[in-house]
Structure formats: structure tokens, C-alpha cells
Amino acid sequence: MANNSTSSVNTSISESSSRCLTECVTTAHNFEVIRFSKLEGMGAGKFISSSTFSVSGYDWNIRVYPDEWKEEDKAAHLSVFLCFCSGATGVKVEYTLSLLEKDGRISQIASIPNTFWTVGGYWGRDKFIEKSKLKELLSRNGDCFTIRCVLTVMKEPRTEDLGTVIVPVPQSDMHTHFASMLKDGEGVDVTFSVGGQLFNAHRCVLAARSSVFKAVLFGKMKETTMKSIEIDDMEPAIFEALLHFIYTDSLSCDVDQIVALQHLFVAADRYGMDRLKAICEGKLCQRIDVQTVAITLTLAEQHDAVHLKNACLRFLSSQGVLRAVKETDGFKHLTTSCPSIMMDILDKVAPPS
Structure with a gap:
């Protein structure tokens, strides 16, 4: 005779909750x-x-x-x-x-x-x-x-799932960490000599932000094996501002005057940093005046900055402005370095026939 026995099996019950708001x-x-x-x-x-x-x-x-x-x-x-x-x-x-x-x-x-x-x-x-x-x-x-x-x-x-916890996420502070890394100098592996002033940096950071730096530091150029790289055609303050942007993606507060913006604009184009170039171009468009418009227009023409060029031409087309600009040293430089731009100026300034 078979012995029938009853056994209980403990099973876990999954439970979830939701609510209507x-x-x-x-x-x-x-x-x-x-x-x-x-x-x-x-x-x-x-x-x-x-x-x-x-x-x-x-x-x-x-x-x-x-x-x-x-x-x-x-x-x-x-x-x-x-x-x-x-x-x-x-x-x-x-x-x-x-x-x-x-x-x-x-x-x-x-x-x-x-x-x-x-x-x-x-x-x-x-x-x-x-x-x-x-x-x-x-x-x-x-x-x-x-x-x-x-x-x-x-x-x-x-309806929301009560099992979902909403955690407040702080604003990104990655730029502050990179800025600290540049300032503290920990792990630097390349040095730049600019106008007799030395700047330490990290090859990987520079290469990640600039294709030109990548070619210089990891390509077939001799600089790839050099511990110190000399830059003799840039002001130390401009190179420092360039490094600041590379590490923080923001402009240094020291770069506010129009001359500094012009130099940083050229440096950004030189190192293939399109975002920095566009930021400088936008700020230069807002800082055009009689004394600087000719130099700014020269840079716009030489560095293919269409928006900046058009802004300068619009400024020159204002009544009486061209006469004052022609007396500046910048205009003399413009006529010799970019003679073709004179036709653009005439087209903008000359009244329609």
C-alpha cells in the first residue's frame, strides 16, 4: 500500500508597486x-x-x-x-x-x-x-x-513605477578636473617653449582635442620623440589661453581684448580647433571698430571666416566709416596682403548704379 504524504513547498512571490499621479x-x-x-x-x-x-x-x-x-x-x-x-x-x-x-x-x-x-x-x-x-x-x-x-x-x-528611484544628478564638473590636472602638472609628458616660457601638458589630451596636435605628437614628425617642443610665432598668453580651452572647453577670462581675440582666432585655425575658432569669430563680430576693422577683415579673408568678413564689410559700408578706416595702419596692411578684398569693399560701399 502506497503511503501518500503531503509536502509544502515555500515559493517566493515577487512584488512590485506603481502609483497614479x-x-x-x-x-x-x-x-x-x-x-x-x-x-x-x-x-x-x-x-x-x-x-x-x-x-x-x-x-x-x-x-x-x-x-x-x-x-x-x-x-x-x-x-x-x-x-x-x-x-x-x-x-x-x-x-x-x-x-x-x-x-x-x-x-x-x-x-x-x-x-x-x-x-x-x-x-x-x-x-x-x-x-x-x-x-x-x-x-x-x-x-x-x-x-x-x-x-x-x-x-x-x-503612472510611475515606485521601484524607480529618481536620483538628482549634479552638473558635470569634468572641466574643473581637467583644469586641475593642467594646473597641478600631474602626469604631464610634453613641454612647450613659447616665447621663452615653458608650458607642460598631456599628449593624449592635446591629441584628443586637436587633429593637428595629434599629428605632431603621435605622427611621423620628429616632435613625437621630443620632450620639449618650441613654438616661436605665438605669444605665451595666447598659447596659455589655447591650452585653457583644450582642457576646459571654455574661454579664459584673460582673453577679452580684441587683439588677444584676433591672435587666439588665428591659433584656433592653425590647430584645427573649429569650435574655438567659431567662438572667437562670433566675439570679433561684436568688437568691430574703426581702428581694428581692417586687421580683422584681413584675418577673416586669410582664415576663411565668412561671417566675420561679412560683418566687417557691413561696418565699412556705413556712411563715413571707410574714409576714417583708410587712415589706419591696418588698412595699409590690408591693401598689400589681401588686394583682392578691395573689390569686395567697393561692391559693398559703392552705391548701386
Whole structure:
């Protein structure tokens, strides 16, 4: 005879949770009505409206009907409505319409939920307050009152997984780490001699940021095996600014004067750093003046900077500017180094025939 036995097996049950959230955005708008007695008699269905106010991407205004909304009510009440001016239809709202006296005391209030299905639709209270009661209020408030609308827009509900933890992520500070690495000099493996001043750097960082540096430091040039590389046609301050941008992707605060920007612009083009070149070009476009425009135009022509060239030509086409620019040393240099640019200047300055 078989022996039947019952055994229980413990099994784990996985469990998860979620929740539904309905976000709400609330704002308030005050619509002050002054000298209300002058508005009475404008007729049933005629209204005044507040300025448009926005809540969560939806536009609204408040309508006040001094002689009521419907003619059959014989102007016995003040009518107040909220009007949906623009936005996605089907928006669900809750709002209150309150009548405030001068001291801020609420004399009348209506709380209203509604879903607006059409733009231009309005909803409120046609018998908001009796005229007899309103006249008493106006007599003690200088013939004025305020309609206050507190409006809450309910967004579409969304479901979130409670197992998901939202962790705030700090802003990237990678640039500060690279700047510190350059300043501290840890791990540097190449030195540049610029105008008698030495600058230490990291070959890999330079090569990653500039194809020209990559060719110099890892290509077949002799500099690949040199510990020190000499640069004799650049100011130390400009090379320092170049290194600062390579490590931080931002301009040094020392590069603010137009001459320094011109030199850094040339250096950026020389080392194939298009982003730095574009930043310098944009700043130079904003710093054009009589004394520097000729040199800047020369650089724009030599380094294929179309936006900067056009900005310079526009400046030269201003009335009386060219005459003053022709007296500068920069213009003399421009005519000898880029004679072809003179035709562009004439085309821009000469009046159309």
C-alpha cells in the first residue's frame, strides 16, 4: 500500500508597486473693475474682459457681464465667467470666482469644476451676485470691486513605477578636473617653449582635442620623440589661453581684448580647433571698430571666416566709416596682403548704379 504524504513547498512571490499621479498647476488673476456704474446699461450679453493670463500652457481671461448674460433675466444680477482662450482642448480645471472689496474682504464666491472642450468656451455663474447687493458694496468701495480667479489646471494623470528611484544628478564638473590636472602638472609628458616660457601638458589630451596636435605628437614628425617642443610665432598668453580651452572647453577670462581675440582666432585655425575658432569669430563680430576693422577683415579673408568678413564689410559700408578706416595702419596692411578684398569693399560701399 502506497503511503501518500503531503509536502509544502515555500515559493517566493515577487512584488512590485506603481502609483497614479495627477499633477496640478494653480495660479490666481485679479481683475479690477473701476467706476462700475458707468458700465451699467451696456445691455444683456455685453461684457468686459480681463487681460489674458496663462496656466501650464493654457490661456484664459475673465468675463464680466454688467447687465447679465441673458436678456430674460432683466439685468438683475452681475454675471461672471471664465473663458478658455487657447490651448489643447479637453482641459480639466477647478476654479473659484470671488468678488473682493477694497480691503480684500470676500463678498461673494463661487467654486466651479469644469472641462473645457472648445477654445472660446466659457463657464461660470450667470447670477453671480444680485445688483441690489452689489450696489451696497459699491457705495462703500468707491464704485469699484475686484474679481479674483484662482484657477487650477489638472494635467493628464501618469503612472510611475515606485521601484524607480529618481536620483538628482549634479552638473558635470569634468572641466574643473581637467583644469586641475593642467594646473597641478600631474602626469604631464610634453613641454612647450613659447616665447621663452615653458608650458607642460598631456599628449593624449592635446591629441584628443586637436587633429593637428595629434599629428605632431603621435605622427611621423620628429616632435613625437621630443620632450620639449618650441613654438616661436605665438605669444605665451595666447598659447596659455589655447591650452585653457583644450582642457576646459571654455574661454579664459584673460582673453577679452580684441587683439588677444584676433591672435587666439588665428591659433584656433592653425590647430584645427573649429569650435574655438567659431567662438572667437562670433566675439570679433561684436568688437568691430574703426581702428581694428581692417586687421580683422584681413584675418577673416586669410582664415576663411565668412561671417566675420561679412560683418566687417557691413561696418565699412556705413556712411563715413571707410574714409576714417583708410587712415589706419591696418588698412595699409590690408591693401598689400589681401588686394583682392578691395573689390569686395567697393561692391559693398559703392552705391548701386
